[in-house]
Amino acid sequence: MNMDERKLRILQAIIDDYILTGVPVGSRTISRKYDMGLSSATIRNEMSDLEELGYLDQPHVSAGRIPSTKAYRLYVDSLMHTGRIPDDSEGSIREHFSGRISQMEEVIDRAAQIISSLTRYTSVVLSPKGAQPRLQTVQLVPVSTGMALAVIVTDSGIIRDNVIRVGGDMDDDTLYNISRALTEELRGKTLEEVCAAMPRLIERMRGSDEVLQGLYGYLASDRNCPGRTHMAVGGTSNMLAYPEYSDVDKARNFLSLLETRDKLADIIRGSGEMAFTVRIGPETGVPEMADCSIVTATYSTKGGQQGTIGVIGPTRMRYSRVLSILNGMGRELTELFSGDTDKESEDKRKR
Amino acid sequence: MNMDERKLRILQAIIDDYILTGVPVGSRTISRKYDMGLSSATIRNEMSDLEELGYLDQPHVSAGRIPSTKAYRLYVDSLMHTGRIPDDSEGSIREHFSGRISQMEEVIDRAAQIISSLTRYTSVVLSPKGAQPRLQTVQLVPVSTGMALAVIVTDSGIIRDNVIRVGGDMDDDTLYNISRALTEELRGKTLEEVCAAMPRLIERMRGSDEVLQGLYGYLASDRNCPGRTHMAVGGTSNMLAYPEYSDVDKARNFLSLLETRDKLADIIRGSGEMAFTVRIGPETGVPEMADCSIVTATYSTKGGQQGTIGVIGPTRMRYSRVLSILNGMGRELTELFSGDTDKESEDKRKR
DNA sequence: TGTTAGCACTCACTCGACTCGAGTGCTAAC
């Protein structure tokens, strides 16, 4: 037995209906609501075939049928009429971002909010990471005696800073001179390379070695520390609106998964650096998400770093809508992070 | 009819039991589990009196009784045996913080996690704000042509930074000289005063006026912008563990309240700057929280700024435990934020 | 050979009747 055109059409109707209603769909529903020109009995036969082929499941004998993971897979890969971005959304994204946008964290947070409000699912946005950014400027700003703020500007426009110990009483000018020397020496290197170069520098620049030690310690710990990648989660409560989560225990499990941020980041990033991925149910590899799907997309920054945006929803997700919203948001973020910073300030200034 | 010693003891037993179990408590339970030396019938009479006095409610005739808001109020104000901090917690707080702590945001996030894991309720931590911090250093770090990062260090040790437009092509040295001049001029002023002084400065320091304009714009918007206060929420899923929230709709309302961060911050901060506040049920003033209680405490920074930590739980909250945990955390945060930063780096270095 | 009408069958779900038991209020005795 093989799939034919008609089976595909019926399967599509079933998936569409189930995504819409969340209720197992029966043969009669299909023959009436969708204009197939076939009686329910025929549909029934076809559905029986589709079940045998592994595309449909039956919760119990006297209920309708629901799409299997395999069906969703097929749907996403080829059946889905990949809609363009919903009319309202494109404008919506723009509009939401049009206000004041300064810090990267704020953009990330806002993006998560927008995605979840547009999709009505749970959204996750991860800050850019990946390709090593290259150092552009180092500058040390005195904070208190013996301490300074090390500001590191990279070519991706992302700034990291941290308070480090510089020892003794360095006056502003001394720190500034050290900063200049460091910048000259290190500009254009990746953070990896900077770390590698540090021991040699410490050797050479006697007299300011405590400063360099401090900086080195910070860089070394920061480089390996994924904690600095910012993550925003939006619409956690949205999931509770779906009957799939009317069971409180299930909901709690899901929510506490969202709370373990490291794990969540791994899951979202699990898709690698593909432009788009859709993982359905078991494909997520997370037992707690056996009946969730995860859709992710990437965006990139000027420096070539990649960030991830994702949506988590029930397997009966409105995939096409979600994909186009993520697409729109990805484009918007890419633009925001790689367009020159002038535009941001422009917006800001206008207020 | 008046409250006497015995009524108080009985009321306390009822509250204790209800907080523990969440089930309406009957007269027999009290007479057996709590060593009153009274029969259930007597207790029954007393309970009847307590109900008349407004301290107890009866969900329905044949159920036990539950404490009213008034009862909790009395309990918190005078009945509660204000336990010292639970044995495990004091150490726990220390231990959790002993790892790497650098950015304020991280401390805040971590604090929320710790509080919620210790209390098993939902926790909220707000970054310090209030008393105007005084400027200590301004420094401009070049980021790209025409743009610079303005780093502002205040005496509270809290650092703000933002990318501003500086116009033209300022080289490092020029920016540095401007920074020095600005620092000299503005050190010791509150941010309010800095803003007030800016127009005059812009007048005087012709030639670098575009830089100053940019800085002014940032300061002016930042000063009035409460968005910069960081807020962390922990243990959102904890609430679902309590039978009070076995109703999914209720849970969803609660969760979406947690998501509207501005509103939540207002609610938490609603208590003003009291060292401790306990708001019970309707006292919260938030309809969605009619059967929640909010306990808050404050901590302070070197610069005299105040931050807020809070716990949101069901009205039958383990008040004494929560209060002592918040007390411990408040002390720890105050120490962290007002002790000199040396200690932090020390910890960091040890790793 | 594919399609359809008809029919028996399944099974979750609903709803009312019933039981059970925790808890109360009241009364009378101590």
Add this chain to the structure above:
DNA sequence: GTTAGCACTCGAGTCGAGTGAGTGCTAACA
């Protein structure tokens, strides 16, 4: 003032019949 006893209330749980959506199968039809 305290307590034992008892009738009463009412939510929660159980049981069973009824309902209806949906299926699979068979036989008739185009």
